[in-house]
Structure formats: C-alpha cells, structure tokens
Amino acid sequence: MLNNQGRPTGAGAVAENAHARETFTRNRGLAMEEPLIFEVGRLDSTGVDIDEPEPFTQRLGKHARTAPIDLPGLSEPETMRHYVRLSQKNYAIDLGLYPLGSCTMKHNPRLNERMARLPGFGDIHPLQPVSTAQGALELMDTLAGWLMELTGASAVAMSPKAGAHGEACGMMAIKAAIEARGEGAQRRIVLVPESAHGTNPATAALIGYEVRAIPAREDGTVSVDAVRAALGPEVAALMLTNPNTCGLFEPEVVAIADAVHAAGAFFYCDGANFNAIVGKVRPMDLGVDAMHINLHKTFSTPHGGGGPGAGPVVLSPALAPFAPAPFVRRDGSAFTLVESAAGGQAFGRMTAFHGQMGMFVRAMSYMLSHGADGMRQASEDAVLNANYVRVCLSDVMSAPFGERPCMHEALFDDTWLKGSGVTTLDFAKAMIDEGYHPMTMYFPLVVHGAMLIEPTESESRASLDLFIMTLRDLAFSVQRGDVERFSGAPYHAPRRRLDETRAARQPVLRWTKPPPADGSRIAAE
Amino acid sequence: MRYLPLTPDDREDMLRRIGVDHIDALFADVPADKLLQAPPDLPRRKSELEVERALSRMAARNVAACSVPFFVGAGAYKHHVPASVDHLIQRSEFLTSYTPYQPEISQGTLQMLFEFQTQVANLTGMEVANASMYDGSTGCGEATLMAHRITRRRRAVLSGGLHPHYAEVVRTQSAMTGDEVVSLPPDVRAQEDIAAHIDDDVSCVIVQSPDVFGNLRDLAPIAKACHAKGALLIAVFTEAVSLGLVEPPGAMGADIVVGEGQSIGNALNFGGPHVGLFATRQKFVRQMPGRLAGQTVDAEGRRGFVLTLSTREQHIRREKATSNICTNSGLCALAFSIHMTLLGQTGLRKLARVNHANAVKLADMLADAGVEVLNETFFNEFTVRVKGDAASLVERMAQAGVLGGVPVSRLLPGAGLDDLLLVASTEVNTNEDRAALVAALTQ
Numbered sequence: 016m017l018n019n020q021g022r023p024t025g026a027g028a029v030a031e032n033a034h035a036r037e038t039f040t041r042n043r044g045l046a047m048e049e050p051l052i053f054e055v056g057r058l059d060s061t062g063v064d065i066d067e068p069e070p071f072t073q074r075l076g077k078h079a080r081t082a083p084i085d086l087p088g089l090s091e092p093e094t095m096r097h098y099v100r101l102s103q104k105n106y107a108i109d110l111g112l113y114p115l116g117s118c119t120m121k122h123n124p125r126l127n128e129r130m131a132r133l134p135g136f137g138d139i140h141p142l143q144p145v146s147t148a149q150g151a152l153e154l155m156d157t158l159a160g161w162l163m164e165l166t167g168a169s170a171v172a173m174s175p176k177a178g179a180h181g182e183a184c185g186m187m188a189i190k191a192a193i194e195a196r197g198e199g200a201q202r203r204i205v206l207v208p209e210s211a212h213g214t215n216p217a218t219a220a221l222i223g224y225e226v227r228a229i230p231a232r233e234d235g236t237v238s239v240d241a242v243r244a245a246l247g248p249e250v251a252a253l254m255l256t257n258p259n260t261c262g263l264f265e266p267e268v269v270a271i272a273d274a275v276h277a278a279g280a281f282f283y284c285d286g287a288n289f290n291a292i293v294g295k296v297r298p299m300d301l302g303v304d305a306m307h308i309n310l311h312k313t314f315s316t317p318h319g320g321g322g323p324g325a326g327p328v329v330l331s332p333a334l335a336p337f338a339p340a341p342f343v344r345r346d347g348s349a350f351t352l353v354e355s356a357a358g359g360q361a362f363g364r365m366t367a368f369h370g371q372m373g374m375f376v377r378a379m380s381y382m383l384s385h386g387a388d389g390m391r392q393a394s395e396d397a398v399l400n401a402n403y404v405r406v407c408l409s410d411v412m413s414a415p416f417g418e419r420p421c422m423h424e425a426l427f428d429d430t431w432l433k434g435s436g437v438t439t440l441d442f443a444k445a446m447i448d449e450g451y452h453p454m455t456m457y458f459p460l461v462v463h464g465a466m467l468i469e470p471t472e473s474e475s476r477a478s479l480d481l482f483i484m485t486l487r488d489l490a491f492s493v494q495r496g497d498v499e500r501f502s503g504a505p506y507h508a509p510r511r512r513l514d515e516t517r518a519a520r521q522p523v524l525r526w527t528k529p530p531p532a533d534g535s536r537i538a539a540e
Numbered sequence: 541m542r543y544l545p546l547t548p549d550d551r552e553d554m555l556r557r558i559g560v561d562h563i564d565a566l567f568a569d570v571p572a573d574k575l576l577q578a579p580p581d582l583p584r585r586k587s588e589l590e591v592e593r594a595l596s597r598m599a600a601r602n603v604a605a606c607s608v609p610f611f612v613g614a615g616a617y618k619h620h621v622p623a624s625v626d627h628l629i630q631r632s633e634f635l636t637s638y639t640p641y642q643p644e645i646s647q648g649t650l651q652m653l654f655e656f657q658t659q660v661a662n663l664t665g666m667e668v669a670n671a672s673m674y675d676g677s678t679g680c681g682e683a684t685l686m687a688h689r690i691t692r693r694r695r696a697v698l699s700g701g702l703h704p705h706y707a708e709v710v711r712t713q714s715a716m717t718g719d720e721v722v723s724l725p726p727d728v729r730a731q732e733d734i735a736a737h738i739d740d741d742v743s744c745v746i747v748q749s750p751d752v753f754g755n756l757r758d759l760a761p762i763a764k765a766c767h768a769k770g771a772l773l774i775a776v777f778t779e780a781v782s783l784g785l786v787e788p789p790g791a792m793g794a795d796i797v798v799g800e801g802q803s804i805g806n807a808l809n810f811g812g813p814h815v816g817l818f819a820t821r822q823k824f825v826r827q828m829p830g831r832l833a834g835q836t837v838d839a840e841g842r843r844g845f846v847l848t849l850s851t852r853e854q855h856i857r858r859e860k861a862t863s864n865i866c867t868n869s870g871l872c873a874l875a876f877s878i879h880m881t882l883l884g885q886t887g888l889r890k891l892a893r894v895n896h897a898n899a900v901k902l903a904d905m906l907a908d909a910g911v912e913v914l915n916e917t918f919f920n921e922f923t924v925r926v927k928g929d930a931a932s933l934v935e936r937m938a939q940a941g942v943l944g945g946v947p948v949s950r951l952l953p954g955a956g957l958d959d960l961l962l963v964a965s966t967e968v969n970t971n972e973d974r975a976a977l978v979a980a981l982t983q
Binding site for chain 1: 541542543544545546547550551553554555557558559560563565566567568569570571574575576579580581582583584585586588590591592594595596597598599600601602603604605606607610612614615616618622624626628629630631632633634635636637638639640642643644645646647648649651652654655657658659661662663665667668669671672674675676677678685703705706708709711712713715716717718749756757758783784785786787788790791800807808809810811812813815825831832833834835836837838839840842844845846848849850851853854855856857858859860861863864865866867868869870871872874878880881882883884885886887888889890891893894896897898899900901903915916917918919934935938943946950951953954967
C-alpha cells in the first residue's frame with residue numbers, strides 16, 4: 016500500500032488495493048501460507064533414521080496395536096521449514112515491546128537457556144539416586160533460600176507447576192491448617208475481590224470453598240472496611256493480589272492482614288505482580304501467609320507460547336508444616352529429598368516428581384545475574400517505565416484513577432473512546448498494524464473497557480518513546496474520527512480478525528481427513 | 541546491569557517527566573516502615589561468565605543420564621531427541637511469545653496446537669485432545685474432576701498399577717473436596733479384579749497401561765464394566781512411545797485418556813517441565829479442562845486458528861470454570877509435536893520396536909543371569925526381584941557408575957516391596973550398557 020506519509024512508494028507505485036491482489040501461492044512475499052502437517056506429510060515418510068531391531072520375540076501379549084496411527088511424517092528439511100514458517104506468524108518479546116499487563120513479558124536471557132540445557136540439569140532423572148543429584152538439590156535449596164529472603168518467608172513449596180497450581184498449593188496448605196485446628200467444617204468461605212484474576216475464585220472453588228466477592232473501591236483498591244464487613248467465623252481466607260490487578264499497591268494491606276488474622280483466617284496473596292516490588296518490600300512483612308511466585312513473570316523464564324510456567328509458594332511459619340511433599344533438606348553440605356507426605360502434617364502431593372527444575376535453573380540464572388542490587392533496580396525500572404507511559408498518555412487517554420502513580424503497569428479505561436465508534440478491542444487491533452502486541456484488554460473487570468499496559472524494565476527509553484508516540488498517533492486518529500483505521504484492523508497481520516463465534520459454535524478441534532473426492536494430497540494408507 | 545537498558549540519565553529525566561524527584565515517591569503506597577532501605581541480603585550482580593561458572597559447578601555434581609549406562613524410568617524416560625527439535629523450540633517467536641490470546645499475530649502457536657491436538661488424538665485413538673496439561677499426574681487429577689462433573693458422582697477407583705505419585709495427586713485433591721477415593725493395593729503382576737469395585741456410586745476407574753510395574757493391561761473389559769454401571773474409564777500412560785506398538789486406550793473403550801508426553805521431544809529435566817496429554821470423546825469436550833485451539837476463518841475467509849470454548853475457562857467463568865488451569869505446557873507440547881512430525885507413524889513404530897526389542901533383550905539377559913523378571917508382558921520397562929534391598933543395590937550400582945533403575949520402595953515406601961526394582965530400557969541403551977547392568981545387578 017502507501018507508506019504512512021501518504022506518498023507513493025516510488026517507481027512502479029502500486030494501486031491502493033494492491034495488497035488485496037491474490038498471488039498464485041497465496042504467499043505475500045515473506046509472509047508464507049503454511050498448510051497443516053497432515054496436508055503435506057506422508058504416512059510412509061520419516062525425518063529420523065532408526066534401524067529395525069534384530070528379530071526378537073515380542074512380549075506384548077495380546078496388546079499389539081491394531082488401530083491405525085494415522086500420523087504423517089516429514090523429513091528434517093521439510094520439518095524445519097514448516098516450523099520456521101509457523102514461527103514467523105507469531106509476535107514475540109524478541110520482536111518488540113509486549114505490553115501485556117499482568118503477564119510481565121520481560122526479556123528472557125539466553126544464558127538461562129544455556130544453563131538449563133547443561134546435561135547436569137537437563138539430562139538428569141527425578142528418580143535417580145539422590146547421591147547422584149546433589150547439585151540439583153543444591154540448586155533447588157539455593158533458589159528456595161533466595162525466594163525466602165526476597166519475600167521474608169520461612170518455607171517454600173517448590174513443586175507447583177504454574178501460578179494457578181501454586182494458588183491451589185497455598186490454599187490447600189491453608190485448608191490443611193484450618194482442619195488441623197478443627198475448624199474445617201466451620202470455615203467454608205474464601206473472600207476474593209472483584210478485581211482478582213479468574214484463577215483465584217476458580218482455585219477456591221476447586222478445593223471446595225465457597226467464594227464471596229469483595230467489591231472494589233472507586234479508586235481501584237480494596238478497603239479494610241469492606242474486608243472487615245465480610246469477615247466472620249465462617250471465613251477461611253482472603254485471596255488478595257498485591258500489587259493488585261489495577262496496577263496499584265494496596266495501601267491498606269497491613270490493616271487488611273491484621274483484620275484477616277484477627278478473624279482467625281489466613282491471607283493468601285496472589286504474587287502475579289511480585290515483579291514490581293522485588294527488593295523493595297517483603298510480602299511476609301505485610302502479613303501474608305502464603306503467596307505463589309510466577310517464575311515465568313518475575314524471574315524471566317520464557318512464556319513459551321503459554322507455558323510451561325512454575326509457581327513455587329512461599330509460606331508463613333503457621334503454614335510451613337503443611338507444605339506438600341517433596342521437599343529438600345540440607346544436612347551440612349549434603350542434601351536429602353523427603354518424598355513421602357506420610358507421617359507428618361504435609362497435606363499430600365501436587366504433582367509427580369519435584370517441580371519445574373528446568374524453570375528453577377533459569378530463574379536461578381536470572382537471580383544470580385541480577386543479584387540483590389540488580390533485582391531491586393529491575394523492579395524500580397519496571398515501575399518507572401509504567402509511570403512514564405502513564406504520564407505521557409494521560410492527556411489523550413483516560414485513566415480511571417486519575418493522576419495516582421501506579422506500580423509496574425498503567426491502567427486506562429475507555430471513557431476517552433466514548434462516542435468515537437472505536438472500542439478497546441478496535442484500538443488494540445490497530446496496535447497490531449503498528450507492530451505492537453496489544454496491551455491486556457477488558458481486564459481487570461472492574462474497569463470499563465480496561466487497557467492494562469505493562470512495559471516491563473526491559474524497554475529502553477527510545478523504545479518507550481516510540482511506543483508512546485504510536486499510541487498518541489492512534490489516539491489522534493480516534494479524535495479525528497478515522498474509525499476505519501480501527502474497525503477493520505488489523506490490516507497487516509498474517510490474519511485479519513478471526514471469527515471466534517464460529518469457532519465456538521461449530522468447534523473444529525482437530526484435522527480430519529477430507530473425503531477423497533476433493534483432491535486431498537494425503538495418500539491412502 | 542546487562543538486562544536493563546535505562547541509563548542513570550534516562551531515569552532522572554523520566555522521574556522529572558513524571559513529576560517526582562525520587563523513585564520511592566512512586567512507592568508511596570507502601571507503608572514507610574515496610575519499605576526496604578537497601579537491597580536484600582543476597583550476593584550482588586554477576587557477569588555471564590561468573591553465573592556460568594557457579595551453575596556449571598552445581599551441574600557437575602549431578603550424574604547425567606547421557607554419561608552412564610542408564611535404566612531409570614517409572615514415569616520419565618531417557619530418549620534421544622533430534623537436534624532440530626531443540627533448535628526449533630528456541631526460535632524467539634515460539635520461546636518468547638505469550639498465550640495466543642491475539643490470534644491475528646499468534647497463528648504460529650495456534651496452528652501448532654491444532655496439529656498437536658490432532659496428533660495426540662490419533663496417537664491415543666481418541667476423538668479430541670486439548671492443548672496439553674502441566675504433566676501426566678496433574679492431568680490425572682483433572683480427569684478425575686472431569687469424570688465427577690460428567691457422572692455427578694464422587695468416587696474414583698484407582699488401580700494398584702497406577703503410578704503412586706499420580707494416585708497421590710488424585711488423593712490429595714480429593715481430600716480437599718471430600719470426594720471418595722478407593723485405592724487398590726499395589727498390583728505387581730496385574731492380577732487385580734478392578735471390575736469388582738465398580739458400582740452405581742463410582743464415577744471413574746483409573747487404570748494405567750503400561751502400568752507402573754511395566755505390565756500391559758487389557759482395558760476393554762474394564763471399560764465394559766465401567767459403562768455397565770454408568771462410570772467412566774480413565775486410561776493413563778507414562779510412556780508415550782509405547783503407543784507406537786501397543787493398542788491405544790481409545791480403541792479399548794476409554795472415555796478419558798491422560799498421558800505423560802515427556803518421552804517424545806522432551807528432556808528429563810529432573811522431573812519438569814514435562815507435558816501432559818489429555819484426550820477424550822467429542823461428547824465430553826465441554827467438560828474438558830485446559831486450552832483448546834480450534835479452526836475458523838478470518839475476515840477475508842482464510843483459514844485460521846483461535847483459542848476456543850473458553851467459556852469453560854477460569855478467566856471467563858471464574859469459580860464456575862472446569863478448572864483453575866491458566867497455562868498449558870506450550871513449549872513442551874511444541875517439542876512433542878515437532879518430534880512427532882519428524883517421526884511420523886513410520887518412525888514412531890520403529891522407535892517403539894527398538895525400545896521393546898532392547899527391553900526384551902535385557903529381560904532375557906537378566907533371566908539368563910538368574911534374576912527373576914516378574915512381568916509376563918511389558919513394553920520398555922519391567923520389574924525384577926533382587927536379592928536384598930533394591931534401594932541399597934541401586935546405590936551400590938550408582939557408585940559403580942550404573943544408574944540401574946528405580947527401587948519400588950522409593951515410590952511405595954512401607955509397602956513391603958523392598959526387593960523389587962523397576963528397570964527401563966530405551967533406544968539409548970547399547971549392548972555394553974546392558975552388559976554393565978547385568979554385571980552390576982548380579983555382583
């Protein structure tokens with residue numbers, strides 16, 4: 016099309032609608048259309064060389080596979096091309112600023128990847144003798160020590176596999192502690208603010224609690240009075256995110272913790288936003304009893320397109336005895352692994368084996384790299400960057416809580432879009448055309464048309480300035496009434512807007528062989 | 541600090557632009573007496589070289605599977621992973637992307653997940669699979685809850701051949717909600733009569749094959765017994781390669797299939813991250829936990845993929861969601877899918893045959909050396925009876941440079957099975973490895 020100054024792009028300038036002209040291949044230059052492996056693979060092809068074993072007598076009994084497998088293979092060059100082409104359809108931190116609020120898309124250092132792949136970490140088995148895995152236990156113990164120092168906790172359960180799994184672990188420890196004091200039947204309620212991540216109420220329900228919502232205040236924080244009003248002898252715990260999902264540090268958190276404890280309940284803190292306060296304040300000093308830490312947010316382990324994560328849970332002295340198996344014990348310079356929950360007060364087991372070791376190594380590598388000073392600086396820079404974005408956009412977009420400083424993420428609402436014909440969704444999709452991943456949209460739920468921007472500490476000043484100028488330019492388009500820039504966006508992504516309603520109404524969740532008449536390239540088996 | 545682009549001048553400028561004179565003004569909501577005045581009591585920053593030294597020193601204290609004759613399994617298996625797999629999963633666009641919530645710029649991840657779901661469904665013989673779970677054990681817990689939702693019953697019956705960690709995950713979770721669990725005693729020789737425990741209150745029966753002792757189990761009669769009473773059969777496997785050679789649970793009537801996918805494309809990683817495979821019947825899809833990628837079209841009518849049926853999920857349904865799960869094991873699922881694409885059914889069959897052949901060879905060698913092999917059937921892992929305590933034997937073998945298996949007592953302490961040893965043999969083992977194991981075991 017035309018460049019963004021509206022000038023023809025030089026000799027042989029093309030017509031306005033040239034982008035719509037179909038090519039023979041349907042590729043558009045470097046933007047390749049890539050079929051499914053089932054459409055190009057062959058059932059008799061393989062990209063690995065494996066010799067048939069020497070003749071032997073099988074020991075499968077009557078269990079040999081008779082059902083077809085129906086999985087095509089590709090040679091190595093074809094496989095490389097397939098996945099490289101797919102990869103090019105993804106946005107990524109390494110491509111640009113990724114301002115997804117609450118998700119913390121910070122830089123993923125490659126040193127961490129190299130460390131996790133050392134054979135002494137990546138190629139060890141969870142059930143090999145502990146005498147042959149002392150370094151692995153040392154790493155787990157060291158990481159646990161750093162997490163306890165940074166949070167002020169006296170114990171940490173390392174095994175949860177992700178943030179939500181960590182929530183479940185922390186809440187199970189709370190339930191076990193409540194049952195141990197004989198109040199299991201009485202305390203059936205968990206308090207969850209309306210602004211919480213969806214995982215919080217889902218977790219509470221998962222382990223059998225009834226959820227009672229706490230309304231949010233006008234200013235985006237939770238009031239101690241609202242908590243007090245909801246507390247009672249039937250309440251087991253409060254689940255509170257701090258810094259909260261509006262990007263604010265809860266100013267009454269200490270009073271809230273005191274009120275929760277006075278009512279005999281526990282304070283579970285969702286640690287999703289711990290990255291704003293590492294080295295600045297210790298959550299346990301605020302009265303927290305349990306908090307999960309998303310290693311994939313705060314400590315830079317890669318998100319990998321949706322996992323794997325890791326969610327260790329730090330625990331207060333009151334909850335420590337109930338931590339699940341397994342745990343590492345240090346005995347001088349030797350380490351042992353307690354793998355059975357039997358006999359003690361441990362509430363059980365969250366998963367097979369010992370947790371996300373691969374993520375532990377990466378997080379440890381991040382922590383050693385930053386050190387105490389660097390982690391504190393990272394939190395400060397994250398908060399600084401978010402406030403810079405907030406201030407530089409506050410005259411063109413609307414912030415629900417006025418000029419109040421934020422922590423690591425800046426929240427806007429859609430008041431400024433009212434009557435423009437542009438929605439939060441449209442605005443986000445137009446960012447895609449400018450080469451940015453959209454911010455988190457429509458979350459937290461307590462703010463209308465929410466746009467939650469988390470730039471992270473990984474962005475340079477120049478990167479932030481370009482991002483700010485881009486959003487301002489988009490905002491000016493809204494003001495000018497250039498609705499088309501938004502309503503059809505994205506125009507330049509690998510795909511235009513996708514029909515999500517159709518996907519949900521007529522779910523197609525797997526490839527199936529089309530009838531042979533339509534010219535399918537799949538050979539019959 | 542090499543990961544922080546802001547300069548001191550930038551910071552000062554930006555503070556001025558914000559209108560405060562000190563960074564702590566932005567932390568004004570933190571109670572003053574709780575705000576730390578100095579960095580925590582931990583070491584200062586380190587260079588890349590220093591970090592590499594510190595972590596390499598720890599790694600060197602571990603015995604890597606690739607460095608010794610290696611026969612440890614019991615839920616995680618040492619396989620060869622092609623070089624291209626690890627290269628591809630480190631592509632920035634896969635490694636450093638988020639959950640594909642913006643489908644227009646996430647088609648790479650979404651198409652990969654759609655392919656992964658198809659591969660898992662075909663491999664297990666089921667109709668539909670999700671985009672993966674954390675691992676096999678947590679998938680097993682989720683499957684139990686799903687069965688309870690479908691049947692509106694609350695009792696699970698666990699086979700004595702189910703991996704003890706998986707059983708413990710189910711029991712832990714069930715204890716929280718007061719759901720009932722009937723755990724059958726350890727069933728070393730696959731002789732239990734699990735059908736006898738199925739009545740009108742049973743929601744599901746959970747059976748693993750190959751089981752934790754290596755036995756292959758006939759799921760068809762169990763499925764039949766379940767369905768006669770309105771219960772569901774949850775079939776579990778921990779060795780995905782077995783499905784290249786062994787009848788898949790879907791062909792034997794399983795309603796939900798849960799598996800550990802680590803064996804394909806993924807490293808041992810001391811137990812995680814791994815990747816849970818989860819498949820079921822089409823009719824149960826709306827009760828399924830976890831993410832699902834689905835096919836649709838874009839505004840120009842081109843095929844594209846999105847996350848779908850998210851009204852099951854926590855970010856929409858909150859406390860009424862099918863699960864609290866908020867991630868899958870995306871990058872491990874990618875590794876699985878790439879390796880499976882390289883293998884294809886042709887490569888998978890061969891890989892499975894080599895695994896089985898190696899295990900048969902080892903079982904025969906051990907039997908010839910007078911070691912009792914307990915299994916009638918197995919795939920690439922079996923149980924042997926040793927003289928004395930298997931745990932101390934494993935320790936002695938480790939001192940002699942052979943990682944010879946998993947003592948059953950490590951998984952089932954106090955079960956009186958101290959003389960049993962689980963031995964796994966995959967394609968990585970050579971004849972020399974096997975000879976070393978036989979020698980170490982019979983010394």
